[in-house]
Amino acid sequence: MAEGSDDIQALIALMGRLPGLGPRSARRIVLHLIRKRQGQMAQLSALLDSVASNSRECLTCGNITDRDDCAICTDPARATGEICVVQDVADLWALERGHAFKGRYHVLGGTLSALDEIGPEDLGIPSLIDRIARDRISEVILALNATVDGQTTAHYIADALEGTGVTVTGLAQGVPIGGELDYLDDGTITAALRARRRL
Amino acid sequence: MAEGSDDIQALIALMGRLPGLGPRSARRIVLHLIRKRQGQMAQLSALLDSVASNSRECLTCGNITDRDDCAICTDPARATGEICVVQDVADLWALERGHAFKGRYHVLGGTLSALDEIGPEDLGIPSLIDRIARDRISEVILALNATVDGQTTAHYIADALEGTGVTVTGLAQGVPIGGELDYLDDGTITAALRARRRL
Numbered sequence: 116m117a118e119g120s121d122d123i124q125a126l127i128a129l130m131g132r133l134p135g136l137g138p139r140s141a142r143r144i145v146l147h148l149i150r151k152r153q154g155q156m157a158q159l160s161a162l163l164d165s166v167a168s169n170s171r172e173c174l175t176c177g178n179i180t181d182r183d184d185c186a187i188c189t190d191p192a193r194a195t196g197e198i199c200v201v202q203d204v205a206d207l208w209a210l211e212r213g214h215a216f217k218g219r220y221h222v223l224g225g226t227l228s229a230l231d232e233i234g235p236e237d238l239g240i241p242s243l244i245d246r247i248a249r250d251r252i253s254e255v256i257l258a259l260n261a262t263v264d265g266q267t268t269a270h271y272i273a274d275a276l277e278g279t280g281v282t283v284t285g286l287a288q289g290v291p292i293g294g295e296l297d298y299l300d301d302g303t304i305t306a307a308l309r310a311r312r313r314l
Numbered sequence: 315m316a317e318g319s320d321d322i323q324a325l326i327a328l329m330g331r332l333p334g335l336g337p338r339s340a341r342r343i344v345l346h347l348i349r350k351r352q353g354q355m356a357q358l359s360a361l362l363d364s365v366a367s368n369s370r371e372c373l374t375c376g377n378i379t380d381r382d383d384c385a386i387c388t389d390p391a392r393a394t395g396e397i398c399v400v401q402d403v404a405d406l407w408a409l410e411r412g413h414a415f416k417g418r419y420h421v422l423g424g425t426l427s428a429l430d431e432i433g434p435e436d437l438g439i440p441s442l443i444d445r446i447a448r449d450r451i452s453e454v455i456l457a458l459n460a461t462v463d464g465q466t467t468a469h470y471i472a473d474a475l476e477g478t479g480v481t482v483t484g485l486a487q488g489v490p491i492g493g494e495l496d497y498l499d500d501g502t503i504t505a506a507l508r509a510r511r512r513l
């Protein structure tokens with residue numbers, strides 16, 4: 116056993132499976148934390164425990180929150196009649212960092228995919244359509260990835276909303292072909308939102 | 315507040331200060347963990363808590379352990395009369411992964427540095443010299459980084475052991491100039507150990 120104790124080895128193995136990490140980076144992080152075991156390591160354990168216990172999906176939009184409804188859905192200033200539809204919570208966070216959008220969100224949790232057998236009901240598209248009917252929504256902004264599946268999903272939602280009187284727009288300028296929103300810098304995503312076009 | 319809750323923001327900030335991580339990679343890891351909050355996240359919190367509570371430095375060699383003396387210091391098969399002196403626990407782990415060394419270790423916890431005012435007593439060099447006198451050590455292998463401070467430290471220890479009858483060797487072939495042990499592949503470190511030379 117090279118690494119101190121069974122728990123240390125288990126910790127390195129678990130850390131090494133996190134996105135972007137591997138065995139080498141996990142070992143460096145774990146050693147660093149052991150050196151700071153009274154401070155940073157104990158704090159990290161407590162925060163992980165708290166976030167694991169208290170996080171849930173917002174019942175309205177699917178954002179991650181520690182309440183039934185997230186801070187955005189319960190903020191009266193954000194009842195602008197605009198809903199921005201995103202694939203993933205990471206995309207919602209990226210848009211919020213841009214501070215350009217003042218409405219509310221709907222998190223699909225993925226895209227339509229024939230290959231993976233993901234249909235509209237798996238993505239909460241019916242709940243989006245209910246929400247639009249219920250909440251006097253004037254504009255739906257489809258902020259989906261510029262991938263084939265993302266654009267297929269955008270077209271599906273645009274078609275489903277035809278005849279409802281809701282304006283459907285999509286991010287325009289700035290999203291590179293094949294690009295994923297979460298990797299864009301905040302300025303690009305803000306420009307793309309400002310230059311959104313009607314679909 | 316873009317990221318869900320105060321705890322989520324604090325968690326991202328804490329993760330982003332770990333070695334090799336930044337705000338973007340920390341956000342990805344935290345979102346990944348929130349998706350697996352019943353499993354991986356709870357497990358990670360528990361392991362961090364256990365390792366933080368139970369880890370300490372081996373009283374003999376300075377390795378990280380969950381007992382007073384580490385598994386290497388208490389393994390009778392490793393009483394070979396050889397002590398391998400390393401700068402850091404990461405280097406001990408790297409040597410153990412190579413499976414080439416069957417003796418025991420002494421972890422200095424740094425190198426001598428006039429600039430940073432780190433002297434022999436800050437590095438447990440007196441305790442190394444005591445240990446060598448006490449434990450019938452025949453060979454001390456100085457497996458220190460091939461940096462100026464690492465080599466200054468090696469020469470200091472070699473000088474301090476002159477006249478004790480102990481053979482002092484250093485890693486030879488394979489350690490690139492300016493290289494740090496922890497970044498080498500396991501094969502290189504093993505070759506360097508096998509080809510060690512008398513100083």
Ligand SMILES: [Zn+2]
Pocket residue numbers: 173174175176177178184185186187188
């Ligand atoms: Zn919400």
Ligand SMILES: [Zn+2]
Pocket residue numbers: 372373374375376377383384385386387388
């Ligand atoms: Zn030990």
